[in-house]
Amino acid sequence: MLRTTLAGLRLHKGRLVTTALAVALGVMFVSGTLVFSDTLRESFASQVMGSAQKMDAVVLPEDALTGTVPRERLAEVRDLPEIDRASGVTMGDAPLLDKKGRAVGSAPTLGVSVGGLSRYSAVEGGLPDGPGEAALATVSADATGYEVGDTATVLGPDGEKREFTVTGLIDFGTAAEVSYRGAVAFAPQTAAEMTGADGFAEIDAVAAEGVPPQRAVDAVDAVAGSGTQVLTGRELGERLAEQAGAEADVMATGLLLFALVSVLVAAIVIHNTFAILVAQRQREMALLRCVGAVRRQVFTSVVAEALVVGLVASAVGVLAGIGLGAAGFKLGGDALNAGSSGTAVVAQPGAVLIGLAVGTATTLFSALLPARRAMSVPPLTALRTSAVATGLGRRVAVLRAAAGAALLLASAGMVYLARGIDDPNDALYMVAGAGMVAFVGVVVVSPLLVRMAVGTVSPLMRTLGVASALAADNARRNPRRAATATIALTVGATLITGYSVVNASMMTTMNGMLDERFPMDYRIMGQFTEEDPNIPRDVARDLRDAPETAEVVAERSASDGPGPDATRYTTLAGAPLERAAAGGEKPAAGDLADVRPGSVAVPSDYAAGRGVGDTVKVETEEGERSFEIAAVVDSANMWRVLMTPEDFDAAFPDTGDEAIRVTGAEGVGTKELRDAVYAAVEDHPTLQVDSLAQKRKQYEDMLDTAFLAIVAMLGLAVVIAVFGIANTLALSVLERTRESALLRAMGLMRAQLRLMLVWEAVLMCLIGALVGIGLGVFFGWAASAAVFEDLVFTVPVAQIAAFIGAAVAAGLLASVSPSRRAAGTSITAAMADQ
Secondary structure (H helix, E strand, O other): OHHHHHHHHHHOHHHHHHHHHHHHHHHHHHHHHHHHHHHHHHHHHHHHHHHHOOOOEEEEEOOOOOOOEOOHHHHHHHOOOOEEEEEEEOEEEOOEEOOOOOEOOOOOOEEEEOOOOOOOOEEEEOOOOOOOEEEEEHHHHHHHOOOOOOEEEEEOOOOOEEEEEEEEEEOOOOOHHHHHHOEEEEOHHHHHHHHOOOOEOEEEEEEOOOOOHHHHHHHHHHHHOOOEEEEOHHHHHHHHHHHHHHHHHHHHHHHHHHHHHHHHHHHHHHHHHHHHHHHHOHHHHHHHHHOOOOHHHHHHHHHHHHHHHHHHHHHHHHHHHHHHHHHHHHHHOOOOOOOHHHOOOOOOHHHHHHHHHHHHHHHHHHHHHHHHHHHHOOHHHHHHOOOOOOOOOHHHHHHHHHHHHHHHHHHHHHHHHHHOOOOHHHHHHHHHHHHHHHHHHHHHHHHHHHHHHHHHHHHHHHOOOHHHHHHHHHHHHOHHHHHHHHHHHHHHHHHHHHHHHHHHHHHHHHHHHHHHHOOOOEEEEOOOOOOOOOEOHHHHHHHHHOOOEEEEEEEEEEEOOOOOOOOEEEEEEOOOHHHHOOOOOOOOEEOHHHOOOOEEEEEHHHHOOOOOOOEEEEEEOOEEEEEEEEEEEOOOOOOOEEOOHHHHHHHOOOOOEOEEEEEEOOOOOHHHHHHHHHHHOOOOOOOEEEEHHHHHHHHHHHHHHHHHHHHHHHHHHHHHHHHHHHHHHHHHHHHOHHHHHHHHHOOOOHHHHHHHHHHHHHHHHHHHHHHHHHHHHHHHHHHHHHHOOOOOOOOOHHHHHHHHHHHHHHHHHHHHHHHHHHHHOOHHHHHHHO
């Protein structure tokens, strides 16, 4: 039987090429993801381990966010006989200005001391050595366009501008804070002057000759004092590598989810291929049974074919996956701060074995049902016909309809229950489960859907000519095969459409929220710092004096004490409170227009059962004062106690503006208003100016980038599905060789035969795409509604139309090879072979 199986594979190898390609593509994605993540993890680890292992002992504050190591500890560490050299690392705010003189980023650039004993080195140029020199993090250089030799401007702790010559660029690797804020590196003394930091962020030490690292750590720990922790360089490196590895693991998990979608689609293609092959080879298998083969041997022969195809295709997929992972790291490593240029590709045995196992197991599992069918056909029955099972019996159709309806109703019920779940994550899981149940239901009823869809368009197709009419008859004659071929495309169409709906709904919802809650042209804010950002009040005053502005609203905030439990108070000067503060919400009680001197509006959680007319006490600089509650607002946006400007200034007289909203005067051009706004902040380079259009574009760009990335990864599943349709069509052509020859003999032209197969492929692609689009729209809405309370449901008509066009193009592409083969077959040869 083994020789027979291998001979059958050699004889029919052309029929399995597309199946093997589907397996190889799925395995390529899985193996590529594993290689990419392993290489990324190794790159991160080598970066942090390499920098950390330069040190034998490292002193860190226990509180990494706010703590520091006292400066006097450095001298004590240097005096230890176990220590050869030691250096403190200064870190603090050092706002870098871009070439236009504006501060870079929404948070101040990080100032860092380097030089002498340092964990970092320059990847281009050199480290700073004097008071007028600085090096930039590569992310800061990319954001500003500064190069080695340029002059960069940095603000000191007093806001004074100082110019530095850029001596080099430093790759800080996986440092999260540097990735977000950027960094400017100075010589140690200059860093202390520019940041104004009181203590060190860390102290690095190298042990004296012959002293083991652990002994150096013990000695340093004895003088480090409370509130600190002392690690060896290796321990610090392992900690940083673990953190970096966690980032790589999260990315790998996300990519593997998309890879599994491709594997699922490949499994559907494999199952369909073997089901058709088994049906077409009934005579061959019956003959084997007649000459002595038992059921088990027939089953084993089909499984052996699947095993050989799975192993060969998986091996090809693993090799392609290694190349894909290497290319992905080469292209994306630098964007992830992974230093791709100096890292070798990591292809661990686990990635190879997992790829082989996934491809082979998927192929075997997908071929089991067709193999069982192969051994269950009685020899004499199979010898009487070579026809493949076609239409659905009435009883089978009724059972399918009942089971499918039950599953679809269960899915709808799960979506309904998800709408009542408060936790968005749990609701999203429920929607995902409902989607899986719905997909099973669609698989069950898919032959009925195909027959119904073809029956609906059949009258139209009959008017388009003989070829289209024959194509409709062929699809309706064997709806089970057509349904199995199209269901693979349905998976990709559902996921792509669903995410398109989520993306479009998020964008529309976000735009509506921006228009509603930020009814202004520009918003001015300070950079985020540990202290509350204060905008000098003369900025709002200058803007109000500018003829280009119609309304300037200044927001001021203050707390009645330190800590998270302190009450936050706010006011809005420059417009009536009911218009400036409402943000689209209506108060749960009272009216914001009633907030006058001596009264306040409070959020519902702060009211704690008190209502309009009750009083609240406010701790001011002059002592405790009582205010009457004029309104209670039940909104997450109203989380502060709202006061009139007069009361706020009396309670907190030295508070500057926290944010300024600017609305342009009627008839003023965009450029004139922009120039007026930037003129008002010219002397305050750290102030951030955002326009509503810019903010909207930022969100849109972010969503568009995510959408394109996800569609690109799901696109592989669609490609595999198209291969499946092409394979189904090619096997159908082989099966119908005699039928095609008879049609040709009766006068059907070659072009008409090709057109018939084109119509079949397009019909299958359209049915799969339209079913997927329907599911995607529904579950896209369900997923969006589970996350957003005030969802503005949006169907991206243009994107869906583009996907339908792509489905038609995919059908045309899938039909090219089968139609050419069918049209090129000799009529007499085909009649003789049958």
